[in-house]
Amino acid sequence: MSLKINNLFKDVKGKTILRNISLEVGQGDFVSIVGPSGSGKTTLLNIIAFISRQSSGEYLFNGADNQALFENSDDLSNCRGTIGIMSSISDLIPNLNIKENILLPSYINRDLVVTDLYYENLVHKLNIANMQEARPYSLSSGEKQRVLLCRAMILQPIMLVADEPTSNLDQENAVNIFNMMADLNEQRKTTIIMATHDKKIYESTRKVFKIRDGSID
Numbered sequence: 347m348s349l350k351i352n353n354l355f356k357d358v359k360g361k362t363i364l365r366n367i368s369l370e371v372g373q374g375d376f377v378s379i380v381g382p383s384g385s386g387k388t389t390l391l392n393i394i395a396f397i398s399r400q401s402s403g404e405y406l407f408n409g410a411d412n413q414a415l416f417e418n419s420d421d422l423s424n425c426r427g428t429i430g431i432m433s434s435i436s437d438l439i440p441n442l443n444i445k446e447n448i449l450l451p452s453y454i455n456r457d458l459v460v461t462d463l464y465y466e467n468l469v470h471k472l473n474i475a476n477m478q479e480a481r482p483y484s485l486s487s488g489e490k491q492r493v494l495l496c497r498a499m500i501l502q503p504i505m506l507v508a509d510e511p512t513s514n515l516d517q518e519n520a521v522n523i524f525n526m527m528a529d530l531n532e533q534r535k536t537t538i539i540m541a542t543h544d545k546k547i548y549e550s551t552r553k554v555f556k557i558r559d560g561s562i563d
């Protein structure tokens with residue numbers, strides 16, 4: 347997998363939120379995007395995850411131009427099916443149990459089959475096997491983040507996009523979820539792009555992009 351962004355800008359309502367962003371991410375990279383609140387991290391991740399589009403500039407995902415993908419709904423959904431997303435916009439559904447929540451992407455994307463073996467391995471690896479029948483409200487913040495990570499990984503994505511995955515966690519749980527992401531990156535070679543402002547966390551990733559006022563330093 348390869349990701350290349352060249353001279354990307356995003357304007358919203360006359361305001362420039364991302365300016366002249368260029369970056370490259372390769373297969374198996376574990377990348378942090380760091381910067382203060384309001385600096386544009388979520389806006390950039392949403393473009394990377396094909397949730398929104400830039401105003402100008404280029405974003406190539408495996409050589410494919412994202413603006414062209416948005417013109418073809420089949421191509422776009424195929425592409426989205428290869429990406430796992432962990433963010434506040436993908437919260438757990440309260441009236442589904444944990445197992446149903448984790449498997450939700452496979453109900454929506456019916457072309458992709460989740461084997462029982464893969465599912466069982468993943469819930470054990472993420473230490474959530476004992477809560478599959480529970481409802482989301484009964485879980486702690488750390489458990490919820492592990493379930494969100496599990497759901498993001500359930501379709502075996504080639505890339506995981508995580509927006510502040512440790513922001514609501516105490517240090518122990520933050521390190522725990524980071525270590526689980528690092529293991530998935532190491533073992534499955536899943537490319538990970540994570541926004542965070544937690545120094546202890548981003549210092550451990552191999553590549554760090556610092557963003558301020560919409561520009562990369």
Ligand SMILES: Nc1ncnc2c1ncn2[C@@H]1O[C@H](COP(=O)(O)OP(=O)(O)O)[C@@H](O)[C@H]1O
Pocket residue numbers: 358359363381382383384385386387388389390
């Ligand atoms: N849809 C939108 N409409 C107006 N302003 C927006 C919108 N999305 C983001 N912004 C603004 O863009 C800036 C960057 O936001 P965001 O990407 O959420 O930053 P971060 O994730 O780093 O906190 C902020 O000033 C925010 O208010």
Ligand SMILES: [Mg+2]
Pocket residue numbers: 387388389509
């Ligand atoms: Mg944000």
